[in-house]
Amino acid sequence: MDDTLLKYDSVEISFDGNPVVHDISFSLRPGEILGLVGESGSGKSTLIKAAMGLLGDNGLVTRGDITFKGENLVDMPERELRLIRGAGIGMIFQDAGASLCPIRTIGSQICESMGAHGKITEADAKARALELLSKLNFKEPEQIWDSYPFEMSGGMNQRAGIAISMLMNPPVLFADEPTSALDVTVQRQVVQEMLRVRELFGTAIIIVTHDIGVVSAMADTVLVLQNGNRMEYGPAKSVLEHPRNEYTKELLSAVPKLRRS
Numbered sequence: 001m002d003d004t005l006l007k008y009d010s011v012e013i014s015f016d017g018n019p020v021v022h023d024i025s026f027s028l029r030p031g032e033i034l035g036l037v038g039e040s041g042s043g044k045s046t047l048i049k050a051a052m053g054l055l056g057d058n059g060l061v062t063r064g065d066i067t068f069k070g071e072n073l074v075d076m077p078e079r080e081l082r083l084i085r086g087a088g089i090g091m092i093f094q095d096a097g098a099s100l101c102p103i104r105t106i107g108s109q110i111c112e113s114m115g116a117h118g119k120i121t122e123a124d125a126k127a128r129a130l131e132l133l134s135k136l137n138f139k140e141p142e143q144i145w146d147s148y149p150f151e152m153s154g155g156m157n158q159r160a161g162i163a164i165s166m167l168m169n170p171p172v173l174f175a176d177e178p179t180s181a182l183d184v185t186v187q188r189q190v191v192q193e194m195l196r197v198r199e200l201f202g203t204a205i206i207i208v209t210h211d212i213g214v215v216s217a218m219a220d221t222v223l224v225l226q227n228g229n230r231m232e233y234g235p236a237k238s239v240l241e242h243p244r245n246e247y248t249k250e251l252l253s254a255v256p257k258l259r260r261s
């Protein structure tokens, strides 16, 4: 049986009529972690935004299909996409601190985001959130619940952001540069947390990153983009250890390799 969750089939994406992503195909199975790598401007964010209908007014999928559980996301009405964002495909960004509201506690933001997807009492939301936070190895979930984002470190905000995006238990998580703003030790914690999410919930993850170390620590498959073109796509081990083209070799040599822990 085909268990593909998310599939890009010959996708072209254009801004103001100019294609910037060309003929990209890949697929994602439950629990798979795909590393999306490439230099700045290669189209990584554009590729994932396209699935969420977040390309903005001037951006459009001009060829191909993007399907989630067999449903085509291209041209899906906004009200249907809204149901998929969050509950079907969760998202975390580079700077979770910036996407959290600075003057409201984590708890109240959790209540709001859970309320947006269905009726749930504050007590139920809190119980679910605290359970999730402890599963994700937060030492003091109650304290996180009561904290304002500015009271927590960047790493803690990022970890809380990942937890919040998992409250709806989406089968797919998009992580756009989730470790880029963090220092190395905290990066490791965030990587560990994403691996734990996969282990606990079988979540499939697309991680967009410049950091080959993060890719080698996490990814099962790797897609290398250059100028919106697919340069390489395959199992992480073969792409990282036996890159087939010069671009990938250069990309790999630019960053020291981390071992899988």
Ligand SMILES: Nc1ncnc2c1ncn2[C@@H]1O[C@H](COP(=O)(O)OP(=O)(O)OP(=O)(O)O)[C@@H](O)[C@H]1O
Residues within 6 Å of the ligand: 015, 020, 038, 039, 040, 041, 042, 043, 044, 045, 046, 047, 055, 056, 058, 059
């Ligand atoms: N809203 C937009 N309007 C016009 N062009 C855009 C828009 N967003 C992205 N682009 C263009 O699309 C191309 C891909 O950009 P994108 O942000 O997806 O790259 P990226 O690989 O994610 O880069 P980075 O690593 O810097 O985030 C770039 O040429 C960029 O200038």
